[in-house]
Amino acid sequence: MKRVKEILGGLWKIYVLIWFLALLLLLYPFYLIFCLNERHFSKGFNLLVTHTRILMFFTGIFMQVKNKHYIKKGQAYVITPNHSSYLDVVILYQTFPQYFVFMGKKSLATIPVFNVFFKKMNITVDRRSNMDGKRAVDRCGLELEKGHSVVMFPEGTISANVPEMLKFKNGAFKLAIEKQVPVIPITFFTNHKRLEMAGLFAGKAGPGISKAVIHEPIPTKGMTEEDLVPLRDKVYNIINNELLAYERK
Numbered sequence: 001m002k003r004v005k006e007i008l009g010g011l012w013k014i015y016v017l018i019w020f021l022a023l024l025l026l027l028y029p030f031y032l033i034f035c036l037n038e039r040h041f042s043k044g045f046n047l048l049v050t051h052t053r054i055l056m057f058f059t060g061i062f063m064q065v066k067n068k069h070y071i072k073k074g075q076a077y078v079i080t081p082n083h084s085s086y087l088d089v090v091i092l093y094q095t096f097p098q099y100f101v102f103m104g105k106k107s108l109a110t111i112p113v114f115n116v117f118f119k120k121m122n123i124t125v126d127r128r129s130n131m132d133g134k135r136a137v138d139r140c141g142l143e144l145e146k147g148h149s150v151v152m153f154p155e156g157t158i159s160a161n162v163p164e165m166l167k168f169k170n171g172a173f174k175l176a177i178e179k180q181v182p183v184i185p186i187t188f189f190t191n192h193k194r195l196e197m198a199g200l201f202a203g204k205a206g207p208g209i210s211k212a213v214i215h216e217p218i219p220t221k222g223m224t225e226e227d228l229v230p231l232r233d234k235v236y237n238i239i240n241n242e243l244l245a246y247e248r249k
Contacts, residue, residue, distance in 0.1 A: 192204070
């Protein structure tokens with residue numbers, strides 16, 4: 001039975017990929033205009049919101065998000081979700097309604113067509129290079145100064161044992177303290193069940209509900225570097241406790 005589910009999941013992955021590529025190619029001319037000129041970044045973001053909503057509809061993924069009322073219009077945040085699936089990126093555009101900039105690994109900028117999102121609008125980072133890391137963080141800082149939220153996965157990558165999380169890195173919390181902007185944790189509960197990081201015909205995959213909760217923003221005004229580790233650990237515990245409680249249900 002497990003093998004049958006994996007085969008069906010693999011077919012569903014192919015179906016999702018076809019829809020993703022078809023929509024991306026259809027909208028690509030607009031992305032070229034919107035994502036390569038800063039004046040039109042907000043239009044590029046809105047198009048991504050529409051794009052991901054259509055993709056989710058036709059692939060049978062539906063959102064269940066709690067606490068959107070915590071997001072205040074015009075407030076910039078450092079957004080720190082747990083990272084359990086490649087689906088997290090798609091879901092973010094349906095979870096957080098205000099414009100944000102996403103920071104991802106440098107390899108995303110090498111994928112043909114898809115790299116249009118990471119040429120100018122979003123931010124890439126080579127985690128093996130301290131210099132490139134500083135460049136990426138500086139760019140994140142500039143975005144926050146403009147009033148734009150920044151998404152940083154504090155785990156840095158997807159755990160091999162999801163939903164168990166990896167240890168959080170300091171970068172997101174250091175940035176939030178330096179710029180004195182709130183941190184807003186987000187917990188994704190089921191993305192790894194919708195699309196598990198395994199082979200094409202391996203692991204869990206299939207349509208269903210993507211559940212998320214937006215946690216109360218944590219203010220950083222008045223915090224200093226001495227507060228970095230406690231802030232990091234606080235966010236980790238908030239998300240981890242939610243995951244543990246969900247798994248116990």
